[in-house]
Amino acid sequence: MRVCRPQSLKWATSICPFRTQTRTLGYNEFLFRRHVPIREAQASNPQFLIRSFSSTKRNEFMLDGDSTIYALSTAPGRAAIAVIRVSGPACTSIYKSLCPNHPIPKPRFATLRTLYDPDHPPSTNTVLDAGALVLYFPSPKTVTGEDVLELHIHGGPAIVKAVLGAISRKSHVDAVVRYAEPGEFTRRAFMNDRLGLPQIEALGDTLSADTEQQRRLAVRGSSDALLKRYENWRQQLLYARGELEALIDFSEDQHFDESTEELVSSVSMQVRGLRRQIGFHIRNASKGELLRNGIKIALLGAPNAGKSSLLNRVVGKEAAIVSTEEGTTRDIVDVGVDIGGWYCKLGDMAGIRAEGNGTGSGSGSGSSGKIVIGAVEKEGIRRARERALESDVVVVVASIEESSHGPRLFVEPEVLDAVNDCVEAGKCLILAINKCDKLEVNGRHDPLPRVLQSTISEIFPAVPKERVFAISCNEAQQGVSPLSETDPGNLQGFLRGLISTFEQIASPLGMEDDNGGQYDISYWEDSLGVTHRQSSNLQKCLDHLEDFLFQTSPSQNPDSSHSISSFGDFAEDSEIDIVTAAEHLRFAADMLARITGKGESGDVEDVLGVVFEK
Known part of the structure; x- marks a missing residue:
């Protein structure tokens, strides 16, 4: 690739109006003028404001900033109190029309007022609400940055309708008053x-x-910590890009303390550190998605192992059919449940088994006979294995069955195959040994016999000991147990183990800072509040940083000739293009601008309407 440097200052100024006389500027002054927030320059240009929103509706939002808006802030319907919020320059005028002959309340102090119909003189026949609390908040320290008036009125539908109608009917000379659009406040x-x-x-x-966990997650994101972090990252990328472009604009006329190779290497080192931080940030964001969207749990096991019974005991209702007949559950039964403040999507699935002669299969009774699995059950088994691989936590339900040698652990070979697939996929496994009421009481004090514990370790080596639970859905249903009256069937112990597992898989990851120390844990806890939209843009930003490092790091490209050109005037065997590398940094910064809604990204405004209307 060959890029020619412009030799005409007039030509360069015509295409880069913000970079006039760049050859006469010092290096630091160039960086300062290069990265003055473009939004300040754009704000002084009304034509930019008009062009910034493609649709007519967005133009109205930008050009109608001096209007006063109002809306019902509480949920519609009958209630004790309803709150009507007004924002804009006409707040004082609206107050005087509703409360004539009364001074405006002291800022941020609730005042009891009688609201009157503004179309008629005040009298007992024109009262809209005889006991309204009025609060006035002067700009700029308000929720919208404008004057705000709040009317706390009685929540009867007729009163709410009358007050809203009075605000809409009143004409104001100084400003337009209209009902707010969705998300306009x-x-x-x-x-x-x-x-x-x-x-x-x-x-x-x-x-x-x-x-509770969703509430905590939302509270973490309500601070400005993430906003400051993204803006800091964007500024780092802008300055790194400025250093590279300084090579293009000044290397012929200015003396640099560092060589071209050293400067590129220094910028690459900064980008590597930023890439590492963003990578950890994205990984923690995926953990936050577990809290926001719910942890998917799959109940995996053989027919009649007790999956449906366990589901019913956990959710506290008969959500799934329980029967001694094998293959009762064909499709996936998904139930949302709050377990200790964690939202979970618990899925009961078809029991996994194979066709055969039936010896030892199914109930484990040793009965013989040809087992034929129908097409519907086969599809259910396929979906069960698929759902297990899509879940965040897989609860393997095995059962204690009677045999000629006494109670033994029964596990279908097909279930072991599905468990191994989950292990290879890196899924979090929990083992629930059901029907432990068939064991001898003396042996259950362990709570599992040592021989059985050894067998479990051999069959399920990937499941740690602290994630193995002995339960009895039968005792939990009856509410009695010879071992514990407060926790029949050890269901509460099993749920506590689930919660402990949730805490482990959703806890934020950490990394060392540039000085070798650990970041404060709150720094990474904030990452849990990252939304899917933010995470997807962060991933795109990370991809552009990877492209930059590939472009500027010859060691990552075995065919590179290790040659660098600062002007874009490259030799034919050069693999490092400073101009292209700088563009990768610009693209990465634009992805961060899309997250914050501020910066140079051209399509930031397209994002705003979608976010606000939610």
Whole structure:
């Protein structure tokens, strides 16, 4: 690739208006002027504001910033209290129209007021609500950055409708007053720098949180920690890109303390450190997805091992059919349940078995006979194995069955094959030994006999001892147990083991900082709050950093000739292109700009409408 450097200053200025007279600038001054936030320059250009939103609706949002908006902030319907929020310059005018002859309340103090119909003189016949609490918040330290008026009124549908109608009917000379569009309060908070885009997404998670862990996850994301981190990473990339482009613009006219090779190597080292941080950040984000979307648990085992019974005992209702007939469960039965504050998707599946003569198969009774599996059950078995490989936690349910030599652990060979597939896929395994009520009581004090523990270790070497639980769904259903009256069937012990496993697989990873010390654990706990949208853009950013390192690191390319050109005036055998490498850094920074909603990315505005309307 051959790139010609522009020799005409006039030509260079015409295509790069923000880089006029670059040859006469010092290196530090070039970096400063190169990375002045472009948003400041764009904000002074009304034509940019018009072009920034492609659709008419987005143009209205940008050009209608001086209007006053209002909406019902609480859920619609009958309630004790309803809150109507007003934001914009006409808040004072709206208050005076609803509460004539009363001064505006002291900022941030609740005041009891009577609301009147603004179309008629105040009287007992024009009262809208006789006992409303009014709060006034002057800008800029408000939720939207504008003047905010809150009306806490009685929540009867008729009162809410009357007050909303009074606000809409009142004409205001100084500003337009209209009902807010979906997400417009949040949009104004973003445009006035009261909230960052990651905080807004965390706000959506807060409203949809059902479990304690989801609530904690949303609270972590509500701070500005992630926003500051992404902006810091973006600034690092911008300065690294500036150093590379300085080679193109100044290497002929300026003296550098470092050689070209040393400067490129220094930038590459910075990018490697950033790549490592983002990599850990993405891995922790995947753990956060377990908390946000739910941990998928698969119950894997042979027919009649007790999978459906275990599911019913955990969820506390008869969610799956329980029968002594083998093959009762054909399809996957998914049930959402809150286990100790963790949202889980518990899946009961078809029992895994194979066709054969039936000796020792099924119930383990030793009965003989030809076993024929129908097409529907075969499909259920296929789906069961597939679901196990898609799950985050696989609970292998094995059972104690009677035999001629006494109670023994029964495991189908096909179940072992499925377990081995899960081990190869890196799944987290838990072993539940059901029907332990068939064991001798004296032997159950261990709670499993040592001989049986040895057998379990041989059959399931990938399952650690602390994740093996002896249970009895029969005792749990009856509510009595010879060993424990407070925990029949050891179901609570099994659930505590599940919760402990969840804590292990969802705990954040850590890494050393640049000085060899460990980052504070809160630094990585914030990573758990990363949304899927943020994570996907971070992955794209990481891909561009990988491309940059491949471009600038000859050791990663065995065919590279190790030659570097600072101008893009490359030899034919050169493999390192500074211009292309700088572009990879620009693309990586743009991915971070899409996350924060700030920066030079051209399609940031396309992201905003999708996020706010949620």
